[in-house]
Amino acid sequence: DNVSHISPTTFEQVSGLGSGLGSGSGGSCLSRYHSYLHRKPSPHKPTAYLLSKLRNYENLHSICGPHTHSYNKIMTKGAKFAQNHATTHCKYLVWTPSNGLGNRMLTLVAAFLYAILTDRVLLVKFGDDMLGLFCEPFPRSSWLLPMDFPYWKDRKHIQTYQNMLIKHRGNNSKELLPSFLILNLQHTHDGRNNFFHCDHSQELLHKVPVLILSSDQYFVPSLFMIPSFREDLSKMFPEKDTVFHHMGRYLFHPSNEAWELITKFHQAHFAKANERIGVQIRVFNTHKAPHQTIINEIIACTVKHKLLPELDLQKPAEAASVLKNQTTKAVLVASLFSEYGEKLRALYLRNTTVTNEVIRVYQPSHEERQKSSNGMHNIKAWTEIYLLSLCDSLITSRKSTFGYVAQSLGGLKPLILQRAFGETIPNPPCQRARSMEPCFHYPPKYDCSRSNTPVDFTSLFHYMMHCEDVSSGLRMV
Numbered sequence: 001d002n003v004s005h006i007s008p009t010t011f012e013q014v015s016g017l018g019s020g021l022g023s024g025s026g027g028s029c030l031s032r033y034h035s036y037l038h039r040k041p042s043p044h045k046p047t048a049y050l051l052s053k054l055r056n057y058e059n060l061h062s063i064c065g066p067h068t069h070s071y072n073k074i075m076t077k078g079a080k081f082a083q084n085h086a087t088t089h090c091k092y093l094v095w096t097p098s099n100g101l102g103n104r105m106l107t108l109v110a111a112f113l114y115a116i117l118t119d120r121v122l123l124v125k126f127g128d129d130m131l132g133l134f135c136e137p138f139p140r141s142s143w144l145l146p147m148d149f150p151y152w153k154d155r156k157h158i159q160t161y162q163n164m165l166i167k168h169r170g171n172n173s174k175e176l177l178p179s180f181l182i183l184n185l186q187h188t189h190d191g192r193n194n195f196f197h198c199d200h201s202q203e204l205l206h207k208v209p210v211l212i213l214s215s216d217q218y219f220v221p222s223l224f225m226i227p228s229f230r231e232d233l234s235k236m237f238p239e240k241d242t243v244f245h246h247m248g249r250y251l252f253h254p255s256n257e258a259w260e261l262i263t264k265f266h267q268a269h270f271a272k273a274n275e276r277i278g279v280q281i282r283v284f285n286t287h288k289a290p291h292q293t294i295i296n297e298i299i300a301c302t303v304k305h306k307l308l309p310e311l312d313l314q315k316p317a318e319a320a321s322v323l324k325n326q327t328t329k330a331v332l333v334a335s336l337f338s339e340y341g342e343k344l345r346a347l348y349l350r351n352t353t354v355t356n357e358v359i360r361v362y363q364p365s366h367e368e369r370q371k372s373s374n375g376m377h378n379i380k381a382w383t384e385i386y387l388l389s390l391c392d393s394l395i396t397s398r399k400s401t402f403g404y405v406a407q408s409l410g411g412l413k414p415l416i417l418q419r420a421f422g423e424t425i426p427n428p429p430c431q432r433a434r435s436m437e438p439c440f441h442y443p444p445k446y447d448c449s450r451s452n453t454p455v456d457f458t459s460l461f462h463y464m465m466h467c468e469d470v471s472s473g474l475r476m477v
């Protein structure tokens, strides 16, 4: 196809989604060329319009990217650089990290989509904790924000979006808009009341050449609320629940280091299994339910939804081990805690199943706690997210952005474990998500008229619903 840069051999290339070049550490990006070996082709094809938007974006990025003439002009002069920025066509969206890897990947996709919609160039501020994770996504240029970006020196003097809104209320302010602006969309920072989803805010933001974004939210549904973006978005995504699926697959190619871990695990445990089942166990408060309750809940869920067979408690494991040509199912357990994988592994090693299927349980890591500023910790997290996305079916934990990334990349509607208390297994133990899209945990509360009338956006947009796991959140369907 003529929109693709490279000859068609992999899924991304066949679909034209991929830009086809670049790796994080120089040299070629192996995952970009080899992912089709592990990943089934997506049944969701990107529209020609989305592909043309991506190709236009790549072009803009190569013209305006780091150290180009336009970049140097705006950036290296620092925040004091006056208003003659009208002489360049390049505008920027600088992404900064917040929270864990799942949150970061959600906001990277949201930021990328916002950049495309507003003709901005996305530059990411990655520290050592993120530099080893991904290949460069865009051809002929880098998405890494250069170290000499002046903002870090001038941080205190930079205006914020919230202040700008106050100053420009009623649009009658004579004050000039700044060249650099901090756009804080964190959920803790007035997240539900920031009017980012309104055209009047977007008109102001449009005039600012450099936006510095800080967010931990998947704010894509807000973009769909903005009238001036809606037509573009519906042409890009006629299937509204594929936004992260397409954009995430476009942006996130594992670095060669992460790819090696993924490939090794895949060859050792996934390749020969007849079916792969991912179980992501994120316990936000370890003391709430004992490990055994969660194990029982997972078993109840897998049996109810026929992902795993029941155990045959009459027959010892040795009796079945002589059978040939048994089907095997590989269960990938992702969790910070080793107990889950150990208990599940032991259970299926010691017992046979009523169908005689062999169930093998693997847990690649148990980091015990979140260490998001550590590079190797993040590589393990990314490896597990990716492996979960390769599964045929997924069981995930409520409210976890880690699980959201895996499900959307995989194109899977997971079974979400319900909240367990004490020793009681919730009934039902798990609930099927209606969409593979991530949940926007803190969507806006008010409409744009500034009348402070709370709005239920699901009644305005038929393709938005409240999330199964966070009832005040929004998910695209």
Ligand code: GDP
Residues within 6 Å of the ligand: 099, 100, 101, 102, 103, 104, 280, 281, 282, 334, 335, 336, 365, 367, 369, 370, 371, 372, 377, 378, 380, 381, 382, 384, 399, 400, 401, 402, 403
């Ligand atoms: P969330 O907190 O579940 O929404 O997900 P985040 O990814 O934003 O933050 C949790 C972080 O904790 C992850 O990024 C990892 O650093 C770590 N973590 C949580 N669960 C796992 C897991 O199953 N495996 C690994 N390797 N790390 C995990």
